[in-house]
Amino acid sequence: MTIDASTVQPLWDLPTNHDRLAEHVHLKDRVIVDVGCGAGGLVRFLRAAGASPIGVECGEAMIRQAREADTEYADAYLDGVGQDLPIEDDSADVVIFSYSLHHVPVEHMTAALAEAGRVLRAGGELVVLEPIAEGPGFETHRPIDDETVVRAQAQSALDNDRPGDLTETASYRYTTAYSYFDMAELEKVLIDIDSERRAAFESVKDEVDVLFHEHGEEHGGRYWFPQPVLMRIFTKN
Numbered sequence: 001m002t003i004d005a006s007t008v009q010p011l012w013d014l015p016t017n018h019d020r021l022a023e024h025v026h027l028k029d030r031v032i033v034d035v036g037c038g039a040g041g042l043v044r045f046l047r048a049a050g051a052s053p054i055g056v057e058c059g060e061a062m063i064r065q066a067r068e069a070d071t072e073y074a075d076a077y078l079d080g081v082g083q084d085l086p087i088e089d090d091s092a093d094v095v096i097f098s099y100s101l102h103h104v105p106v107e108h109m110t111a112a113l114a115e116a117g118r119v120l121r122a123g124g125e126l127v128v129l130e131p132i133a134e135g136p137g138f139e140t141h142r143p144i145d146d147e148t149v150v151r152a153q154a155q156s157a158l159d160n161d162r163p164g165d166l167t168e169t170a171s172y173r174y175t176t177a178y179s180y181f182d183m184a185e186l187e188k189v190l191i192d193i194d195s196e197r198r199a200a201f202e203s204v205k206d207e208v209d210v211l212f213h214e215h216g217e218e219h220g221g222r223y224w225f226p227q228p229v230l231m232r233i234f235t236k237n
C-alpha cells in the first residue's frame with residue numbers, strides 16, 4: 001500500500017521522519033539496528049520510545065558526535081558498515097536504514113541488504129527511509145553533491161537485489177522538512193555526512209547561497225526546506 005501524505009501544513013509543522021516511523025513501525029521492546037546512524041538522533045528517539053537500539057556507523061565525526069550526545073549508552077554505537085554488520089545472525093526485530101542506503105557504495109548495496117536479512121529474526125522488519133531526488137531542498141544541495149543516481153540505485157537494489165525472504169509489506173510516501181539556521185550549518189551538516197564534499201562545497205558556495213535563500217522558507221530564525229521521502233517496509237518470512 002502506498003499512501004501519498006502530501007499536505008498543505010506549514011513546513012515547520014510537518015511530521016518528522018521519527019514521527020512517521022513511530023506511526024508505522026512497532027518500536028517498543030524491540031531490538032532495532034540503525035544502520036548508518038549518523039549523529040545518533042534516531043537511536044536516542046528509539047530508546048525514548050521503549051526500544052533497545054544499536055547504532056552502526058562508519059563516519060568518524062558522526063560516531064563521535066553520537067557517543068558524546070549519549071555518554072551513558074556510548075557502547076550502543078558500533079563502528080561498522082551496512083555491507084558487513086557487526087551484529088549476530090537472527091538477533092534484530094527491526095533494521096533501519098535512514099537516508100543511509102544510498103551512501104553504501106553501489107557495489108556493496110546487495111551485500112548490505114543481505115546483511116539486513118541475516119541479522120533479522122523471522123518476522124522482523126527491514127525499514128528503509130530514502131529522500132526522493134526532487135524538491136527545493138534537493139535542488140539546494142544538488143550543486144554540492146547530486147545524489148540523483150545513487151538514490152535511484154538504492155531503490156533499484158531494493159526492487160531487484162534484496163534477499164528472497166524479504167517481502168515488501170508496506171510503503172509510504174510523505175513530505176517532511178528540514179531546517180538550517182544558516183549556510184554555515186548547512187555546510188557543517190553536509191560535510192559531516194561526507195567529508196569529500198568539502199572541496200565541492202567551496203567551488204559552488206555562491207551558487208548554493210543563492211539557492212538557499214531562494215528556496216528556504218524563513219520561520220523562527222531558521223530556513224525550512226520540504227523533502228519528499230519514501231519509507232519502504234520489508235518483512236522477513
Ligand SMILES: C[S@@+](CC[C@H](N)C(=O)[O-])C[C@H]1O[C@@H](n2cnc3c(N)ncnc32)[C@H](O)[C@@H]1O
Pocket residue numbers: 035036037038039042057058059062080081082083097098099100103104105193
Ligand atoms: C545522510 S546520513 C544519515 C544519517 C542518519 N541515519 C539520519 O537519518 O540522519 C548517511 C550516513 O550513512 C553513513 N554511511 C556511509 N557509508 C555507509 C555504509 N557503507 N554503510 C552504512 N552507513 C554508511 C554515513 O557515514 C552517514 O552517517
